[in-house]
Amino acid sequence: METLKIRYLSDKIEKLRFIDGKSDWIDLRSAEEVNMKAGEARLISLGIAVQLPKGYEAHVVPRSSTFKNFGLIQTNHMGVIDESYCGDHDEWKVPVMAVRDTCIHVNDRICQFRIMAHQPALQFEEVEHLEGCDRGGFGTTGKQ
Numbered sequence: 638m639e640t641l642k643i644r645y646l647s648d649k650i651e652k653l654r655f656i657d658g659k660s661d662w663i664d665l666r667s668a669e670e671v672n673m674k675a676g677e678a679r680l681i682s683l684g685i686a687v688q689l690p691k692g693y694e695a696h697v698v699p700r701s702s703t704f705k706n707f708g709l710i711q712t713n714h715m716g717v718i719d720e721s722y723c724g725d726h727d728e729w730k731v732p733v734m735a736v737r738d739t740c741i742h743v744n745d746r747i748c749q750f751r752i753m754a755h756q757p758a759l760q761f762e763e764v765e766h767l768e769g770c771d772r773g774g775f776g777t778t779g780k781q
């Protein structure tokens with residue numbers, strides 16, 4: 638079991654819940670009332686600042702139903718919350734674009750997150766040739 642220290646920046650949203658056995662992704666809620674026109678892009682505040690457990694980052698993605706319910710696309714496709722983003726005012730936000738006129742209410746569940754262990758330290762070794770066989774390059778395996 639890991640502990641996330643969480644500071645709520647809004648008293649209008651429900652507290653985060655880890656629902657064991659259903660899905661270990663945790664839903665996140667809009668902390669603001671948002672009206673958007675088709676084609677508009679903006680950040681939506683999620684009303685929380687979090688200190689992640691040591692050695693972890695968090696990944697934020699849309700819920701499967703987010704597009705159907707709100708007509709929203711997450712413009713960074715997957716948000717990466719660094720372990721160092723852990724101060725009182727480091728509020729989590731989600732960047733979105735509306736494909737239709739839409740309204741998001743306070744407390745609506747608009748995205749979800751999980752934590753992931755950091756990858757190991759990496760180094761880059763420059764070489765003239767790789768040992769692998771050429772596979773043919775990008776997009777060369779056909780359609781079916």
Ligand SMILES: O=c1ccn([C@H]2C[C@H](O)[C@@H](COP(=O)(O)OP(=O)(O)OP(=O)(O)O)O2)c(=O)[nH]1
Nearest residue numbers: 697713715716717718719722728729730731732
């Ligand atoms: O969907 C997101 C993505 C990022 N962040 C916060 C947490 C993250 O640690 C910080 C910086 O994100 P990132 O490094 O991906 O963005 P950047 O464009 O490189 O900005 P920066 O110059 O702040 O690193 O912004 C969010 O709240 N939501």
